[in-house]
Amino acid sequence: MQRKGDGKPADLLEHFKPAQEADLAIHVKKIEEVKQWLTAAKKLHPATQILLVTGPSGSGKSVCLKTLAKALGYSIHEWTTPVDVDLYYDDKFDFDQDRVEKQGRRPQKALFDDFLYKTSRYCSLFASAAGESSKLLLVKDFPNSMLRSPEEFHDSLDRFRDSSTDPIVFIATDTASKSLDVAYNLFPPAVLESFQIHQIKFNAVSATLLKKAIKRIGSVMKADKGIAKQYQTVPSKQVEEDIIASSQGDLRNCCLNYLFTCMKSNGGPMPKRLRLDGSSVGGKSGKASKATTNRHKQPLGLNENLTIMHALGRIFHPKFVKQDGETRFVHSPESITECFLTQPTSIVSLLHSNYVTRCTDIQNVAAASDTLTVVDGIMNEFRSDQLAMYGLTIAVRSMMVNNEQTAHGFQPIRKKIKVQLHESTKSYSEELKKLGLIERPVPPRLLATEYKGYVSMIRKPVPNKP
Known part of the structure; x- marks a missing residue:
């Protein structure tokens, strides 16, 4: 984590990051899905343990994964894409004499392959001392070269599957443009099936959970005296509602706007447009009109608050x-x-x-x-x-x-129908492995739609001809 010159953390949310599962402001079902996958990753074969987490920006993908992984005893090793431009300070490049020869940099694909291989093969000397029994590889900053040529990424993924001993998690943020969508370009449906990649889709955070996150930040401010010196009292409920409405389900945006609103001004009293109690600085606060008092405040952050x-x-x-x-x-x-x-x-x-x-x-x-x-x-x-x-x-x-004649009355919103495979599909796959009919793992959907039918036809006894 980057730090300022005075030693204070540059990340405002570092003081308020969740310490346990109960602190997560994420839907319970998504937390349970990630927790179940992390628990099963310790028991199943590591070659099939690849997870893809997708969702909009600020939906809590990384925070949820890191918090649960830490609670389950995982040691997280995150990939960081190296800087493309190297800085040379003492190479005398501008002089004709005594010029130092530069060695070419290694391609990003080679560095990425080394990270996948060495991190999953070699253990850390400090892992046992910290009480971490398993390693978890995390990739959310994808190499630029692989975004331009997905074939390189698929080749690296194939090598990792053949030589890995630890699970890996890929985190991709949804974007409006398909050309910039990592999940769309690097993880098409064919790749998800061939590599047995389990996908978990996060949704935008609800207003109730955003209120929970704001409430927790306020409690942390009151409990820590050092943090309380940097921030003022908790804003009014009207300001909190404006922040939540303007965030559009973005948890990071909501928390940052809340912290900026609570932050003290070093230059003296807060400006009039930033006063949280509705009063003006040096003005006629007692003669404020009723219309001005009841006026709806403009939302903070994003302009649109449509859910x-x-x-x-x-x-x-x-x-x-x-x-x-x-x-x-x-x-x-x-x-x-x-x-x-x-x-x-x-x-x-x-x-x-x-x-x-x-x-x-x-x-x-x-x-x-x-x-x-x-x-x-x-x-x-x-x-x-x-x-x-x-x-x-x-x-x-x-x-x-x-819709010329709209139906009146309460109508619940129905979610998209999702086809779920029967529990017997997994046990049927294990049975076929024992019989030697399949050697490599088969995608569950492919097993249920094609393999199961053909195998039942093969195993069906042929009637005796007269």
Whole structure:
């Protein structure tokens, strides 16, 4: 961790990082998924223990993994991409005489391969003293050369699988552009199946969990006198709500905005626009008008505070306004779409799961179904990054236009239907391994759809012919 010249940590969140599982402001199911994988990684074969964690920025992927791994006795070894530019201070490069010959740098792929091999093969002398029994490799800063040529990364992954003795975790952040999406470029479905990579998808943090994180930060400030000197009293509830609303589920953004709001000003009293109690500095605080007191404060941080639930409400129950003799939407489909450019597939999946119960006319259901079919075809085209945005825009607009008679009453939001394999699939795979019918691990989905059927046909006894 980088430090300032006065010895204080440069990372503001270093003082407030979670120390145990109960401190994590992440959904319980995601914590349980990561915990189960880390527990099983100590028992199963390490060649099949590869985990891919994806999710939006600030969803707590790294914090959750490091906290749980530390609690389970793992020693984390994280890969750091070396700097591409070397600095030479005493090589006399600008002079014609006494020029020192430079040796070429090793490629990033070679350094990455060395990290995977040496870290997983050689143990640390201090691991036993610290009480850490297992090692866990962590990669979230991918080498630049491998992002340009995914074949190099797949080759390194193949070598790691053949020679590894420890599990490895890859963390990738979701992006709006497919050309910059690490999970999309380096981990296509074929690679996930061939390397037996288990994927855990994190979602944006809910407002309830964001409140939990803010409350914990406030308690840490009160308990530590050294930290209390750097920050002032806890802000008002209105300011906290504005911070949570503006973060859009980004845990890191929420915590940093909260700390910036609590931070003391070294130059004297806080400016008027930053006062948390609503009073002005050197002004007429007692004569503040009632309208000014009740005025809604502008959110801090990000400008848009639209959540997924609010967006679905605006899509399935649109509001109209008459303007110049025409009926228009209060919230345009484009403004709703722009808030979710990083997760178009998730929004379309939610529309698929909920649009039928929101319509009262079968003609509206048929029109919406036809449009969603077209949207699925558009979003399956992977060669263009813009088509996903166009598909999301068409889906949102079609829902708002075609639903002429909206269903009233409470309707719960249904998640995307996920097909889960039967528990007998794993035991069936172990049985085939004992019989010698399969030698290498087979993906569970491939085993259930193809292998199981063919093997049952082979093992079926042939009737005796007369």
